[in-house]
Amino acid sequence: MRKTQHIEPVSRHNGLTLVLAGLILMPLVLAVGYWLGGRAQLVVVFLFLVGMIITILGALKLREPRYSFSLSHDHLHFHHKIGGWSLHWSNIIRVDQARLQSGLDLVELPYIGIKIRDYDEFLPLMTPRLAVHLLTEQRPLLAMALRHGAISRYELQEWLVEDSRYRSAAGQDYQGLTAMLAHRMTHLRELYGYDLLIHESSLDRDAADFVTLLRGYL
Structure with a gap:
């Protein structure tokens, strides 16, 4: 039996370092500005704003879940700050x-693809907030397909706002955001061969190594 592994995403790395750097920089800049007595005021303001931005970026990183994936003997779990999903x-x-496919070439993308057997085991787990997030997050994949000639501009416009009714292969009916997500998954499968695509920023290693890890569990 394989032991459970937790994946800490690269997008969360250095969050604490950025917060501390920003919190040190801002009062330091204010002290230097006070010592200069109004000279180089624009530079002082600029550096203070840089410190504030660094602090905010670090705080946003720390708001992300500690783990993006948990790989157990039975399930693959994905964690997000507004929810998550699980697949056996x-x-x-x-x-x-x-x-x-771009002409005669295959272009590697910074995404991991997962092809699902049964939508009815997955879709009921979706909360409205998470469905909205996934729909929004996957829009660049449609635009990317347009740039490479995989879809037409008309199809892109149609798919950006998906149908709010969906019937699965087993005859289960879905409505609203869940149905829209299901249609998006079918379109992603048509374009890329996968129903779910996760950006490599959610990983803790390069995409090829992470695929090898998943296949070991699979």
Whole structure:
């Protein structure tokens, strides 16, 4: 039996360092500005704003969940600050780095693709907030497909606002945001061969190594 592994995303790295750097820089800049007595005021204001931005960026990183994935013997879990989803390994057909056909070439994308066997085991887990997030997060994938000629501009416009009614292969009806997410998944499968695509910023290693790790569990 494989032991559970937790993946800390690279997007969360250096969050505390950035917060501390910003908190040190801002009062230091104010002290220097006071000592200068009004000279180089624009430079002081600029550096103070830089310190504030660094602090905010670090705080945003720390707001992210500590782990992006948990890999257990039975399930693959994805964690997000507004929710998460879970897939039994038996419900995953395959995983790989996503690629897109561009002319005669296959272009590797900074995404991990997951192809699902049964939507009805996945869709009921979706909260409205998470569905909205996924729909928004995946829009660049549609734009990318347009740039590479995989879809037309008309199809892009149609798919940006998905149909709010969906019937699964097993006859289960979905409505609203869940239905829109289901349609988006079918479109991603048509374009990329996968229903879910996760950006490599959620990983703790390069995409090829993470695919190897997932396949070991799968």
